[in-house]
Amino acid sequence: MKARNVVVFACATLASMFAIAPGARAQAYPTRPIRLIVPFAPGGGNDTLARLFGQKLTESLGQAVVIENRPGAGTTIATAQVARAAPDGYTLLLSSIASHAVSPNLYRNPGYDPIKDFAPVALLGIAPVILAVNVDVPAHSVGELIKLAKARPGDLKFASGGVGSVMHTSGMVFSQVAGVQMLHVPYKGAGPGYVALMAHEVDLVIDTAAALMPYVSTGKVRGLAIARKTRMPEAPDLPTFAEAGLPEFEANGWYSIHAPAGTPAPVIDKLNREINRISNMPDVKERLRQLGTEVAPDNTPENLTAFVRSELAKYTQVIKNSGIQPE
Incomplete structure (x- = not known):
């Protein structure tokens, strides 16, 4: 009986260890450097935001966030690579209007589905x-x-x-x-x-x-x-499109972070919390203001999904109306 009790106890202990393992791993995340893939060449708005948030995440997470620029094919090469990466939180994408709203409409086979193949993390800003x-x-x-x-x-x-x-x-x-x-x-x-x-x-x-x-x-x-509702304080003489007589014009850049689909929810939540905290740092807010980039309100993964769906639908129609045929 004693031997049987020892076996039962050992099995129960092992089972409880496996039960808490995912949570423990998520709490420990990250334990090694994270790659943030930017599907554009260095120097543009995407790269600027990636490096700003990458440095702050490095400081807050205690692990290096390494920026990797991989331009080409309208962002589809890098985006497809991230979609196929291990869903462990160590490969992230600096996503944007190009990767998640435009290129899926411009290419017959971009190599990924912008909704199904990704787990949304956070919207960094709207420019x-x-x-x-x-x-x-x-x-x-x-x-x-x-x-x-x-x-x-x-x-x-x-x-x-x-x-x-x-x-x-x-x-x-x-x-x-x-x-x-x-x-x-x-x-x-x-x-x-x-x-x-x-x-x-x-x-x-x-x-x-x-x-x-x-x-x-x-x-x-x-x-x-x-394209703002009000004039930019740094450029008071520059009118808005509405003031210029074209209020129907609605087009802005936006920057976000996505992970491969299947990335554990605790990892996504941790990254989202850190990004929201970083967005409200005084020096980051000032830098974003200088860049003319507005911080997204109510910045949750769920809201990012809804936003991407709306942008995808918008540019599906824009590209259809333009007469451009997918390549």
Whole structure:
């Protein structure tokens, strides 16, 4: 009997250990470095936000958050790799409008499902876009630019950092809302697109305030409007699209973090809590303000899922109306 009791006790103890193991592992997370994959080249808004939050997460979690830039194929290469990664919280994606709303509509087989293949973690911020033209374009307002575009259908060229980028999608939305035809000129990153704008190779760009404002504020390009409800305090002379006569224009960049589907809920919750705490740090709030990026309210994984679904549906329609065929 004594031997039998020992066996029963041992089995019960072992069972209880397995029962608490997942929770214990989640509490211990992370125990090694985390990779945060950015599907864009260094230097853009995505990379800037990744490095800001990556450094703060490194400090709070006690493990290095290593930024890995993997641009290409409209974000689909890196995004598909993360979708196939082990769901253990050690591979994360700096997701965005490109990876989760646009590219799934631009590519017949992007290699992933933006909803089913990912576990949402947190929305890092929403970045309003600015419409800017090169200084030789004879338009000093949105109305004048639309008039010019209608007088020269298909002649005005807008630059982007590649198919599926915020610059590309914002240009498509502007064309549809304004009822104009423009020529899309994709470059290998936002930087070359800005160079082309300042060299007068293209006429305009629409990109996030975080990336474009330095060029506007120094007069290297002419800002015409910003996609905010109110004017940006750092640029009081820059009107909103509504003030500029185009209130229907709704296009902004956004940045988020997703993990592979199946990542344990306690790990997701821990990352979400840390990101929300970091977002409210005074120095982070100031940096986001400087970048023109607004912190997302009520930032839960569930709300991020709802947000991504709405953006996916929006750009499904935008791309359909543009006549672009999936590649």
